[in-house]
Amino acid sequence: MNRNFAVAKVALPLPIDKLFDYSIPKDLINKIQQGMRVNVLFNNKHNIGFVVGFSSKSKIKKLNPVINTLDKFPVVTANNLQLAHSIKDYYVCSLGEAIESMLPEAVKKSRNINADFSLIKCQNDKNKKSKLIYIRNIENDKTYAYFKNEIINVMKDKKRIIFVVPEIKMIDKAKNCFTDIPGIRIAIWHGKVPKKDMLKLWSDLAKDEIDLIIGTRSCIFAPVKNLDLIIIDDESNYAYKEDQVPYYHTSRIAQMRYEIEGCGVIYSSVMPSSQIYQLIQSKKVLLKETDSNKILPEIQLTGINYKDKMDLMVEKEIDSALQSKEKILIILNKKGFATFVYCKNCKETIMCSRCSRNLRLDYSEKKLICPYCNFKTELVEICPKCNSGYVKYGGFGIEKLESNLKRFFPQAKIIILDALPKTNNDIRDCDIVIATTKILNFPGYKPDITIIWSLDNLLNVGDFNSGEETFQLLSKLLIMTFRKMLISSSLNQDFYLLKALKNLDPEIFYKTELNTRKDLKLPPYYKLGLVSLRSFDKKSVQASYSKLYSFLKGMNTKGVEVSNFDITQRSRLREKYYKYLLVKSSKIESLSRVFKKSMSKFRSGNVIITVNVDPA
Numbered sequence: 206m207n208r209n210f211a212v213a214k215v216a217l218p219l220p221i222d223k224l225f226d227y228s229i230p231k232d233l234i235n236k237i238q239q240g241m242r243v244n245v246l247f248n249n250k251h252n253i254g255f256v257v258g259f260s261s262k263s264k265i266k267k268l269n270p271v272i273n274t275l276d277k278f279p280v281v282t283a284n285n286l287q288l289a290h291s292i293k294d295y296y297v298c299s300l301g302e303a304i305e306s307m308l309p310e311a312v313k314k315s316r317n318i319n320a321d322f323s324l325i326k327c328q329n330d331k332n333k334k335s336k337l338i339y340i341r342n343i344e345n346d347k348t349y350a351y352f353k354n355e356i357i358n359v360m361k362d363k364k365r366i367i368f369v370v371p372e373i374k375m376i377d378k379a380k381n382c383f384t385d386i387p388g389i390r391i392a393i394w395h396g397k398v399p400k401k402d403m404l405k406l407w408s409d410l411a412k413d414e415i416d417l418i419i420g421t422r423s424c425i426f427a428p429v430k431n432l433d434l435i436i437i438d439d440e441s442n443y444a445y446k447e448d449q450v451p452y453y454h455t456s457r458i459a460q461m462r463y464e465i466e467g468c469g470v471i472y473s474s475v476m477p478s479s480q481i482y483q484l485i486q487s488k489k490v491l492l493k494e495t496d497s498n499k500i501l502p503e504i505q506l507t508g509i510n511y512k513d514k515m516d517l518m519v520e521k522e523i524d525s526a527l528q529s530k531e532k533i534l535i536i537l538n539k540k541g542f543a544t545f546v547y548c549k550n551c552k553e554t555i556m557c558s559r560c561s562r563n564l565r566l567d568y569s570e571k572k573l574i575c576p577y578c579n580f581k582t583e584l585v586e587i588c589p590k591c592n593s594g595y596v597k598y599g600g601f602g603i604e605k606l607e608s609n610l611k612r613f614f615p616q617a618k619i620i621i622l623d624a625l626p627k628t629n630n631d632i633r634d635c636d637i638v639i640a641t642t643k644i645l646n647f648p649g650y651k652p653d654i655t656i657i658w659s660l661d662n663l664l665n666v667g668d669f670n671s672g673e674e675t676f677q678l679l680s681k682l683l684i685m686t687f688r689k690m691l692i693s694s695s696l697n698q699d700f701y702l703l704k705a706l707k708n709l710d711p712e713i714f715y716k717t718e719l720n721t722r723k724d725l726k727l728p729p730y731y732k733l734g735l736v737s738l739r740s741f742d743k744k745s746v747q748a749s750y751s752k753l754y755s756f757l758k759g760m761n762t763k764g765v766e767v768s769n770f771d772i773t774q775r776s777r778l779r780e781k782y783y784k785y786l787l788v789k790s791s792k793i794e795s796l797s798r799v800f801k802k803s804m805s806k807f808r809s810g811n812v813i814i815t816v817n818v819d820p821a
């Protein structure tokens with residue numbers, strides 16, 4: 206680096222939106238580079254930060270020195286540093302937090318990694334006409350053949366590709382499909398890759414020895430030289446949203462890389478997400494027409510199933526399917542046996558001692574379990590509050606459904622599928638599979654008939670996204686199913702979701718859905734920022750919340766709405782108390798400005814405040 210620079214600008218992975226100056230000792234002058242990790246003192250504690258720039262002097266009189274560097278070469282490439290700035294601006298985090306979220310665990314835990322990325326420069330070729338493209342995936346083989354063709358084209362120019370899937374289980378399918386491309390060098394990237402292999406991948410990337418990276422969410426950050434194409438398979442999958450700071454969405458990061466590096470992006474799914482649908486409508490994303498002659502199964506609507514009484518048509522349908530040896534899939538998105546436990550005498554519901562959540566009964570484990578923190582406790586017979594013996598189990602989970610079905614159809618082989626790992630063979634051998642939405646992670650399972658146990662339950666989750674989530678789920682299930690989909694519901698067939706599903710037509714669904722969202726000022730028309738405040742101390746959270754709320758209200762920013770937001774189910778989690786605020790604006794810039802002005806003032810003390818932009 207330039208010898209005139211005596212000060213390093215360091216980004217720390219803390220929720221403080223500023224850079225810190227450190228003096229560069231003589232022995233480091235020739236070593237230190239932008240993108241390197243350094244050891245520094247902050248508040249008298251050792252911290253690892255990232256060098257993001259240099260200057261000749263600092264406003265601060267007495268500077269602490271950089272203690273040492275951790276790397277021989279920078280771990281953050283110039284492109285990724287630019288990307289971190291975009292993440293920081295959009296998701297309202299600090300630059301250090303943005304950088305940290307981009308590095309794989311293996312890299313974070315290692316020192317002196319032997320991978321020199323300095324040859325990777327921002328190669329934004331202005332003449333290149335990269336595009337954002339969306340392709341519907343109705344017939345998987347055809348879609349993958351299209352991906353393969355695109356990958357071959359990119360490789361002809363000696364350029365590179367990132368292929369993202371939502372779940373580890375889906376990596377193999379992609380790998381098997383592309384592995385016979387002549388000369389292709391494929392690497393796998395996900396959270397469970399052993400450290401040694403990840404470091405090898407890291408150094409291979411620096412040497413530009415990988416053509417295609419296939420991985421889950423975080424592989425979107427892979428520092429790839431000559432990146433030309435990002436493919437996001439199953440783009441509407443909710444696994445693409447990171448669940449901690451900076452709460453990024455993979456599709457959004459792909460768009461940022463498109464803007465910074467000029468690579469193309471292909472989004473694909475059975476049904477476009479509302480975000481992508483709106484981008485197609487506004488011509489920002491190009492819709493690639495596909496021809497599909499897939500024959501869709503028949504959809505039939507029937508009455509509601511009650512706890513111990515099955516709708517007659519559902520019963521008949523299962524019976525006749527069993528007789529003709531058809532495979533039956535039943536979707537009930539509620540785990541456990543009973544979904545809550547309550548006292549008939551004092552009406553108290555038994556809650557997790559650490560969370561504001563009902564405990565549910567898990568029949569196979571004979572335990573009460575918290576669905577949030579997995580806390581387990583023995584079954585209770587006496588109410589802990591009034592000491593009466595009137596403890597009852599309520600709600601209806603998949604285990605209860607299983608026991609009911611066993612009574613109705615004793616000859617059938619029935620399996621429950623939730624989060625437990627089961628092999629595809631286990632599932633294929635069964636007559637009836639009862640599943641939560643997890644079934645979608647088992648590619649290859651194709652039922653003859655799919656029964657939606659309760660459409661009403663799926664829709665009544667209560668957040669603005671539940672309509673879209675249900676539509677996405679049913680669309681995927683419809684594609685998997687051969688003969689028939691039977692939907693139990695109180696709704697009639699003119700309901701827009703059902704009409705759209707019948708034709709697998711996004712337009713019918715989104716026309717109504719998006720009009721409603723526009724009226725209610727919801728995404729994708731409005732940007733939302735969910736602020737969460739948390740602490741072990743209830744009073745501190747409350748005080749901090751009140752102050753922040755009146756501050757945000759008082760800012761009176763044009764086009765920005767602030768409201769308090771009660772999520773009862775999340776008011777206490779893992780012994781911490783939570784409060785939430787929702788900030789809304791039609792422009793992301795206004796939203797960011799409001800957060801930038803307010804967060805620095807309130808981020809202190811024992812209350813942790815995070816911002817989740819575009820909460821799912």
Ligand SMILES: [Zn+2]
Pocket residue numbers: 548549550551552553588589590591592593
């Ligand atoms: Zn009681």
Ligand SMILES: [Zn+2]
Pocket residue numbers: 557558559560562575576577578579580779
């Ligand atoms: Zn809990």
